[in-house]
Amino acid sequence: MEAGDGEISYLASNTLEVYLGTPERPLEIPQALKQIRQLSESTVLTARIVLGLWNIRRHNDRVSKNGSVAILLEEILQWQGVQKHSRVAHPGTNKRYTDGYRTEQKQRVLQDLALLASCNVRGNCTITVKGKSVSIQVDGPYMRYSVVSRKTLLNERIIVGFLVSPGDWISTYEQHQNYYLAEVDSQIFKLNPQNDRYALRVALYLTERWREQAKQGDFSTPIMMSELLAASMIEVDERHMTSRFVPRIEASLEKLEAMGIIGKQLCMTDVDRNQTRWSKDWLASRWEILPPLKLIQEYQAMNNPLRKRVRNKTRTREREQTQ
Known part of the structure; x- marks a missing residue:
């Protein structure tokens, strides 16, 4: 600042x-x-x-x-x-009702x-x-x-x-x-904001990161896990780090990849999980997280003047056909 x-x-x-x-x-x-x-x-x-x-x-x-x-x-x-x-419906029952935010x-x-x-x-x-x-x-x-x-x-x-x-x-x-x-993939807003809380926050940040990386076309620049979490507004759960937090974060990345929101995610650091405090090494690990291949190709086309003109003509024809 x-x-x-x-x-x-x-x-x-x-x-x-x-x-x-x-x-x-x-x-x-x-x-x-x-x-x-x-x-x-x-x-x-x-x-x-x-x-x-x-x-x-x-x-x-x-x-x-x-x-x-x-x-x-x-x-x-x-x-x-x-x-x-939410409130309890009446004393002596587990039934609850919601009265909004x-x-x-x-x-x-x-x-x-x-x-x-x-x-x-x-x-x-x-x-x-x-x-x-x-x-x-x-x-x-x-x-x-x-x-x-x-x-x-x-x-x-x-x-x-x-x-x-x-x-x-x-x-x-x-x-x-x-x-x-780039437009945020509509797939992101198919995630469940409660059950997929980590995945949603990571995805929202990654699209922001990819938009900026597109300027140089360098999507393969790795990011440290601690930086990814901080930028995604995810607080590290120190108390349940190895038993719950790490598995949930990695499962979230895998889900984003399975949904096609992430093209590829790879940990580039060898983390020995047999060590007593391997969670620190995991936070310091570097990850390559790529956007979908189609998105990379779109950016390449945008930065190619000839392909850009062809792409714009195609879009114009598509709009005319839908009118």
């Missing part, structure tokens, strides 16, 4: 510099520090979930309008793995979106213009959203959901046909 010229900023996981406030009137450092402290695990997960849902819904006219997509408030909580509050849980989502909307993304992107690489600077809000609500019979306002879209930074990529920000 760096401070200077009246601004305060930090590097997000996608290496873009994120600062709070506006380019013309950045927030004062005390206020910015206060907001940065609120950029918690919940905020990061909300950002990834919302952008993922936007990616798979933006071309669906039933749930999209003017570049924004409709997302229910309860959807965000569901994909975060938050459980609804708590008010503070809903308020947390509103706070997350407000923080994300207050963040401005600043960074250099490489685009291709007439066959030449050109560096441009992206400067603007990270996310935009509108609140969708309804009124009850008692004239109370209840928030139902949001109309959400990324800031113009994502359009800048697409206008120049550099689709480095």
Whole structure:
């Protein structure tokens, strides 16, 4: 995190510099520090979930309008793995009923979106213009959203959901046909947010990582397991490390591979599990986690000018046929 010229900023996981406030009137450092402290695990997960849902819904006219997509408030909580509050039906029984999410849980989502909307993304992107690489600077809000609500019979306002879209930074990529920000595979949102909690968090992070790796086409760069877990917002369970935590993480990676979300996952470090404290070596182990082969080929086609033109013509014909 760096401070200077009246601004305060930090590097997000996608290496873009994120600062709070506006380019013309950045927030004062005390206020910015206060907001940065609120950029918690919940905020990061909300950002990834919302952008993922936007990616798979933006071309669906039933749930999209003017570049924004409709997302229910309860959807965000569901994909975060938050459980609804439940009560015992009556004394002396094990039967329970749910009365929905708590008010503070809903308020947390509103706070997350407000923080994300207050963040401005600043960074250099490489685009291709007439066959030449050109560096441009992206400067603007990270996310935009509108609140969708309804009124009850008692004239109370209840928030139902949001109309959400990324800031113009994502359009800048697409206008120049550099689709480095790939659509999140709809397979990810077929996972169960409760039973597949680890797999979901890893998958959301990996798609973010692959989008950035696509700039260099270097998907094979290994990642340390401890870094993967931290970036995926997964807390290490020290007490049940070898008996439960490690098997669950590895099972999650295997499931993602079986579903086609991951193309290949391989531990490149020899971890001797006969040692007493092998869990430390496992956390330090390096893993190669590749996207699906089809996705790699898509990126290669995007970066090939000739194949890119053919691909665009094919897409145009497909759109004309569906109209």
